[in-house]
Amino acid sequence: MSARTIAAREGAGVVQVDAEVLGNSAVGAYRHLTLVTPGLAEIARPGQFVALAVGDGTSSMLLRRSFSIHRVSPAGTYGATTEIVVAAAGPGTQELTRLEAGASVSVIGPLGKGFPLPSQPVPCILVGGGYGSAPLFWLAEQLRERGCPVEIVLGAATADRLFGVVEARRVADGVTVTTDDGSAGTQGWVSDVLPDLIARTGAGVLYGCGPMGMLRSMSAIASDHGIVAQVAVEEAMACGVGICMTCVMPVADQHGTTKMVRSCLEGPVFRGDRVRWEAFDDGLCRVPADAVGAPKEVR
């Protein structure tokens, strides 16, 4: 089995390939997959994601699973490869974590908008929750190439749910680890250590990827310090390519107008202060009353 291109239209900025699984290894509680993805790795940027199909064209699980890109190697020994980190959360991701080397999996990417990079060499703090840290190491390398000092903060419930602590030490100027239970690093949340770290480093930008609650609190901390947070959100998606309209969330534009935007197309990276976090509660997101086209209050 070798990789096969299904769709690669000129200027599309995205390809659909039947990728070959090159490797699948355990990393803590997660699986690290390396996929041969011709045409994809060459154009991807940190913060973008890929959408994987579960099984072949006969699978009863139709919806694609989206993963942020951990790393790409456009010119590796086996051709262009894309690496992702998968947590077996349900039947679909379980099937993906069981893919063996040599197997084929349908991959679409790169998708979405990546992390915007600062034009000045300002200090940056990169915050990852659980395996949400996957894209941060690649981002750190690009930031340091631009002269930005980089701190990485990794948080998780327990030590085995941290991802990339060793890699973080290699690519960052400083690394802070937090766990809810204290099994590694400082006991507590990433939000407990961020204010001091911002003060100490003079950070100008926070980058984050992880659970919504973490992104919300780091956005609030960024605002308190008068700096920008760029957060990569995790919304449930059916397609990843912008046609299903299921991954929407309320985000304000530069004029302050809130719309329900597709996180797969306009995101997954948003400025933290533009996201209407108050709309999210208890696993639901309600349409803010001032959003464009919001339902009229019926009394």
Place this chain on the structure above:
Amino acid sequence: MTAATPPSSVDMSVDLAGVRLPNPMMTASGCAANGREMHRFIDVAQLGAFVTKSVKAQPVSGRGTPRMAETPSGMLNSIGLQGPGVQAFVEEDLAWLHSIGARVVVSIAGSTASEFANVARAVVRSRYASAVAAIEVNISCPNVANRGLVFACDPASSHKVMTLVREEVPRGLPMLAKLSPDVTDIVEIADTVLKAGAHGLTMINTTLGVAIDVDRLRPHLIAATGGLSGPAIRPMAVRAVWQVAGAMRAGRIKTAPIVGAGGVRTGRDALELVAAGASAIQVGTAAFNDPTAPERVGRELEQLIAERGFTRLSDVTGIAHERFTP
């Protein structure tokens, strides 16, 4: 490498109530946004027609989330007709589809019968109207004047919508009614909308379902109910097409082209609908799995028809009725 498939000699063209389409393949409304996104994977101008997301008069935010739940061989959705409103739709989306030379089936929606008519008028009088191959009337929306009961579930409401829209649609532009399977007798609704002036039928829309989140022990979707789509509902679609085409062939209702939709993922699925009576095919949920599906299914369908010794798609439409002995 395998040898390229030899070009088949099957005439795949479709006469959709007087409008000639080069092939039967369409997207399904709400499953391909308004074209740009899918155009990154396939040339949507090569489809028989591109079917747009249902548009209403004003911008609609749609519902909150979760809006979607995966189910066996399908999914539930409750998007809530999110859209930019017909004015922005015409200026941005229809303009773009026109610019790439796509044949467009514009899906219209409304909360009242007159809203449907207003949306139809804005589309057919727009400067991009030459791109419009047909109007698809999505009568599976809640009727505010009738306690939110969907138009398509009530013959009188369906009749009123089609009558008002017909007054706005110029001669020669087919008007398709998209029917819901959630009715006691789909032949009766088909009869009603055809009598009201529909030139064709699209069958089927989604069927209503609920999924419960068993961790939180509450409905998974923020709206509780959602429309079920995907291969899980394909037998319902084949049944609806079978029943309505059967009634047409028996002379019980007016004969009109049927656009088959519902769970089509492969050429074989499309061929089922064609043999049951569909002249054209829409691919919806399968595009979420494979955004090239509308094009791929067309290739597979053509191959299957050729393998069975036919030279025209139209010769296969409804053939299962001829080969069925009750």
